[in-house]
Every structure is written in structure tokens, then in C-alpha cells.
Amino acid sequence: KMNVESFNLDHTKVKAPYIRLAGTTQGANGDTIYKYDLRFCQPNKEHMTMPGLHSLEHMMAEFSRNHHSQIVDISPMGCQTGFYLSIINDDSYDNVLSLLDKTLNDVLKATEVPACNEVQCGWAASHSLEGAKDIARKMLDEKDSWTEVM
Amino acid sequence: KMNVESFNLDHTKVKAPYIRLAGTTQGANGDTIYKYDLRFCQPNKEHMTMPGLHSLEHMMAEFSRNHHSQIVDISPMGCQTGFYLSIINDDSYDNVLSLLDKTLNDVLKATEVPACNEVQCGWAASHSLEGAKDIARKMLDEKDSWTEVM
Numbered sequence: 001k002m003n004v005e006s007f008n009l010d011h012t013k014v015k016a017p018y019i020r021l022a023g024t025t026q027g028a029n030g031d032t033i034y035k036y037d038l039r040f041c042q043p044n045k046e047h048m049t050m051p052g053l054h055s056l057e058h059m060m061a062e063f064s065r066n067h068h069s070q071i072v073d074i075s076p077m078g079c080q081t082g083f084y085l086s087i088i089n090d091d092s093y094d095n096v097l098s099l100l101d102k103t104l105n106d107v108l109k110a111t112e113v114p115a116c117n118e119v120q121c122g123w124a125a126s127h128s129l130e131g132a133k134d135i136a137r138k139m140l141d142e143k144d145s146w147t148e149v150m
Numbered sequence: 151k152m153n154v155e156s157f158n159l160d161h162t163k164v165k166a167p168y169i170r171l172a173g174t175t176q177g178a179n180g181d182t183i184y185k186y187d188l189r190f191c192q193p194n195k196e197h198m199t200m201p202g203l204h205s206l207e208h209m210m211a212e213f214s215r216n217h218h219s220q221i222v223d224i225s226p227m228g229c230q231t232g233f234y235l236s237i238i239n240d241d242s243y244d245n246v247l248s249l250l251d252k253t254l255n256d257v258l259k260a261t262e263v264p265a266c267n268e269v270q271c272g273w274a275a276s277h278s279l280e281g282a283k284d285i286a287r288k289m290l291d292e293k294d295s296w297t298e299v300m
């Protein structure tokens with residue numbers, strides 16, 4: 001068995017898009033971190049291109065925190081098929097569904113990518129607002145299947 | 151002021167490579183998550199290419215957990231200039247320096263990328279062991295400057 005949770009997941013069996021609790025971390029004092037696998041693309045069939053993914057990362061990281069106060073981290077997967085979302089002390093799967101729904105709707109309404117300049121970003125040239133909106137729109141179109149992982 | 155910590159960081163002032171505590175999250179029960187900005191590339195000057203970054207993600211996520219038991223997450227930045235590392239209940243910056251040193255040395259010794267197949271990975275074709283080693287080697291060569299952020 002490998003250390004990384006997703007290395008023990010059969011990526012040929014999953015049905016993207018989906019939202020899956022990938023694991024929890026228990027702190028010694030009683031806090032719990034819930035890490036979700038937000039899978040946008042079918043593994044090994046499709047993937048997000050980087051400028052759209054990068055813009056979506058900026059918008060999800062910024063906008064999600066207007067809807068939820070306990071977000072620890074939102075980060076892309078290196079395989080470009082999804083994101084990991086880590087939340088502390090909220091065990092509600094429904095809250096995560098609702099959070100992603102609201103956040104992606106914010107993306108559709110955005111008129112610019114936040115912080116896409118050389119002062120605030122590590123690679124300001126690698127952004128696409130339209131690319132991010134296309135990814136968000138496709139994900140929202142399939143909202144009914146987010147809860148079906150396999 | 152923006153929600154995302156790095157959007158309030160002046161990326162024109164930093165000197166990569168560096169390791170920086172980006173922020174902490176306090177759980178209501180007393181646990182603390184420390185999130186580090188592991189910056190491999192100078193913002194807006196250079197970036198990692200995706201196959202090497204993706205392989206490095208697999209190796210850092212897998213190997214780091216052999217050296218530290220309290221890792222919550224290791225994930226790439228969408229800007230391709232670094233990674234975020236989240237650790238729970240270990241406030242030692244020196245431990246993070248040592249963890250990255252050991253983990254990148256494991257990368258140099260690796261003979262294959264763990265989990266780079268269609269069962270265990272979301273995009274098995276997008277990997278480069280040599281690309282990951284080049285990134286790791288360059289980072290280790292500049293180890294003396296990891297503690298200098300600006």
C-alpha cells in the first residue's frame with residue numbers, strides 16, 4: 001500500500017466529474033481536516049490545459065473563501081484532471097457540493113481573473129479567463145453526477 | 151486585501167528558490183496547520199514544465215511521507231513555479247528544510263516514477279523522471295539560499 005491515497009484509487013473505474021472525500025487528517029487536539037478530490041476530467045481521457053486551470057485555481061482559491069470560512073487549501077493535481085480541496089472541521093459533503101456550485105457560478109460571472117499580474121502571480125502570462133469559464137461551465141452542466149464516483 | 155495569501159505577496163521582490171511559511175490555520179480545538187510556499191523557480195522568469203512537475207508531485211507526495219508523519223498535503227501551484235506543503239502540529243522551519251532536502255535526494259535516487267500508470271494516475275502519459283530529477287537537482291544545488299526569501 002502506498003502513502004498517497006490516490007495511488008490506491010483505481011482511476012480506470014471512476015466516472016468523472018465527481019466529488020469524493022479522499023481522506024481525513026486528525027489533529028492530536030481534536031481538529032479534523034477533510035480532503036476532497038474534485039475531479040473535473042475523466043482520467044487518461046481528458047485533461048485541463050494549463051492557462052485555464054491556472055485561472056480557475058486563482059478564482060476558486062479566492063471566491064470559495066467568500067462562501068466558506070474553514071478552507072485550508074485548494075490546489076490543482078499535477079495530472080491536470082482535478083483539484084484537491086482541504087477543509088477543517090466541516091464534515092458535511094453537502095456543504096462541499098454547495099460550495100463548489102457557488103464558486104463555479106462566480107467563475108462564470110467573473111469579468112477578469114483576480115491577481116493575474118506579475119506582482120501577484122508566479123506566471124502572469126499563463127492565464128485564460130475563457131478557458132477557466134469553459135471548464136467551470138462543463139462541470140456545472142454535469143452537476144447531477146457529482147455524487148457518483150464509480 | 152485579498153483572501154488568498156499569495157495575492158498579497160509581491161512576486162517581483164522574492165528571490166527563488168526559497169522556502170517560506172505562507173500562513174497558518176488554527177483549528178478550534180487547538181491543532182495548527184502550517185502551509186509552506188516551496189518556490190523552485192523565479193516568478194515570471196522561469197517555470198517547471200508539466201511532465202517533470204507532475205512526476206515531481208508524485209515523488210514528493212510519496213517520499214516525503216517516509217520522512218514526516220504529519221503531512222496534510224503537497225500540491226503544485228498553477229503558475230508552475232512551486233509547490234505548497236501543508237503540515238499539522240510541527241512549527242519547525244528547520245524540519246521543513248530537512249524534509250525537502252531528504253525528499254529531493256530521494257528523487258535523485260529514484261529509478262522510476264511511482265504510480266505513473268493509468269490505474270494509479272489521472273494522466274499517466276504526462277510524466278518525466280529525468281525532468282523531475284533536473285528540477286530536484288537544480289533546487290538542491292541552491293540549498294544555501296532556501297532561507298532567503300527576499
Ligand SMILES: N[C@@H](CCSC[C@H]1O[C@@H](O)[C@H](O)[C@@H]1O)C(=O)O
Nearest residue numbers: 061073074121122156227228229
Ligand atoms: N493553494 C493556495 C493558493 C492558490 S493561488 C496560487 C497562486 O499563488 C501564486 O504564488 C502562484 O501564482 C499560484 O498560482 C490556496 O488555497 O490558498
Ligand SMILES: N[C@@H](CCSC[C@H]1O[C@@H](O)[C@H](O)[C@@H]1O)C(=O)O
Nearest residue numbers: 006077078079211223224271272
Ligand atoms: N496532493 C495530494 C496528492 C498528490 S499525488 C496526486 C495525483 O493523484 C492522482 O489522482 C493524479 O494523478 C494526481 O496527479 C497529496 O498530497 O497527497
